[in-house]
Amino acid sequence: MAKEKVKQKEQKPPAPPVGVWAPAVALGWLVPGAGHLFLKRTGRGLLLLASITAMFLCGLMMRGAMYQPQTGDLLTTLINTGGFIGDLCSGLLYLLTVAFGYNQPDVAGAVHDYGTKFLVAAGLLNVLAMVDVFEIAAGRKD
């Protein structure tokens, strides 16, 4: 009985080939929701596109700051590098913001702070969307 359970745990579904999921996931990173649209999940794709883009734009309009990777003590490294990765996960939104110079300097204030968190959260929500795209492309989810 116990051995059967161990065997069941060991039997993981085989990893799908990279060519199956990589284009959809890459597209999902570049434009939030585009991975779902690519896989013909139009409704979900549009909802993700609207939510993540609106969150990112609200963060920008609240004058939120973009994180820059920094090293130093553990907390500084964790916050700044983690925040930078979170920002980067927004894909084209982040790249265009930086390219057109819309990224703000970090200033004190509750609204700015909310803006900074909105920007990072938009990237992290896009990571969730990318994981969902992977599962759909791999056939593990409808």
Place this chain on the structure above:
Amino acid sequence: MPKMNLSHFEAAILFALFTSVVLGVVTKQTDRDRLHYGVYIFVCFVVALFGLGWLMYLGHG
């Protein structure tokens, strides 16, 4: 770029709204479950918002 000035409450509600939409979309298998889960998450956010708000107010004295 227009500037957006929101109160803590407005910003937190907006955050809750966007987050619950995405969590609802990516977690469940059917559209009905997704809608239910999204609404549930949003309600949880709002309850936590008021709960923590009152906790801080009462704790502050």
